[in-house]
Amino acid sequence: MGEALELDGLTKVFGAQRAVDGLSLSVPAGSFFGMLGPNGAGKTTSLSMAVGLLRPDAGTARIFGADVWREPAKAKALVGVLPDGLGMPERLTGREVLTYLGLLRGIPEAEVRARAAELLEVLELDHEDDKQVIGYSTGMRKKLGLAVALLHAPRLLVLDEPFEAVDPVSAATIRTILHRFIAGGGSVVMSSHVMALVEQLCDRVAVVADGKVVASGTVSEVRAGGSLEDAFVALVGASTKGAEGLTWLSR
Numbered sequence: 001m002g003e004a005l006e007l008d009g010l011t012k013v014f015g016a017q018r019a020v021d022g023l024s025l026s027v028p029a030g031s032f033f034g035m036l037g038p039n040g041a042g043k044t045t046s047l048s049m050a051v052g053l054l055r056p057d058a059g060t061a062r063i064f065g066a067d068v069w070r071e072p073a074k075a076k077a078l079v080g081v082l083p084d085g086l087g088m089p090e091r092l093t094g095r096e097v098l099t100y101l102g103l104l105r106g107i108p109e110a111e112v113r114a115r116a117a118e119l120l121e122v123l124e125l126d127h128e129d130d131k132q133v134i135g136y137s138t139g140m141r142k143k144l145g146l147a148v149a150l151l152h153a154p155r156l157l158v159l160d161e162p163f164e165a166v167d168p169v170s171a172a173t174i175r176t177i178l179h180r181f182i183a184g185g186g187s188v189v190m191s192s193h194v195m196a197l198v199e200q201l202c203d204r205v206a207v208v209a210d211g212k213v214v215a216s217g218t219v220s221e222v223r224a225g226g227s228l229e230d231a232f233v234a235l236v237g238a239s240t241k242g243a244e245g246l247t248w249l250s251r
């Protein structure tokens, strides 16, 4: 079936820091792919380059074979993105955001309205229909961002921390939506810090540290008989910080 996403030698340098350092990975079509890594490992920077939001200093990103930076219109039509710290038109309601972005995508108006209504209902954003985005909570923003990513029925979803700040009921809804998306032939790449969620949802994972992939494969290959959390700590190095110092916290 080919590759949904192929990153080859992606590199991004900020000043003296190589935030992403020759990162390569391959996401087979139909897979649910988890990207793990400690804070500052380079996950957001890599995913931003992968979907055309941040220009790489070197390397390539392909979505179903389309080069994200050489054939952006073709590549971007195939992908729905939930970026980190999503900027939204703050003075629009959720329904207006979806309608506006759907029309910009070239979806016929009646179809946009029908899809927006369905997404808002499923994600339980429809009961506060008058609320502008500026009044949304972090979790509501995340859900609206996911609705935006799904609106044009992409073949690949790239989601940066989709479950962050989302309540358990909404998280279950999102999990169901993502499972249905995969069952319908879609592919998902998501970053997350929640190991249990990655173990439960994903069939393949990559662990990123210092801007490089330090392990990748099926979940069982990467966890190698133990838990994913143990494998992760072994790969990125355990820290003993926090056990010492801070004596002023003791009573």
Ligand SMILES: Nc1ncnc2c1ncn2[C@@H]1O[C@H](COP(=O)(O)OP(=O)(O)OP(=O)(O)O)[C@@H](O)[C@H]1O
Residues within 6 Å of the ligand: 014, 017, 019, 037, 038, 039, 040, 041, 042, 043, 044, 045, 046
């Ligand atoms: N615009 C920027 N300017 C300077 N440095 C940056 C910029 N964006 C990211 N960085 C640095 O690049 C490194 C990788 O950051 P990135 O946000 O990709 O990590 P991450 O793996 O997504 O982390 P987290 O899990 O905390 O979200 C960090 O050290 C960060 O400080």
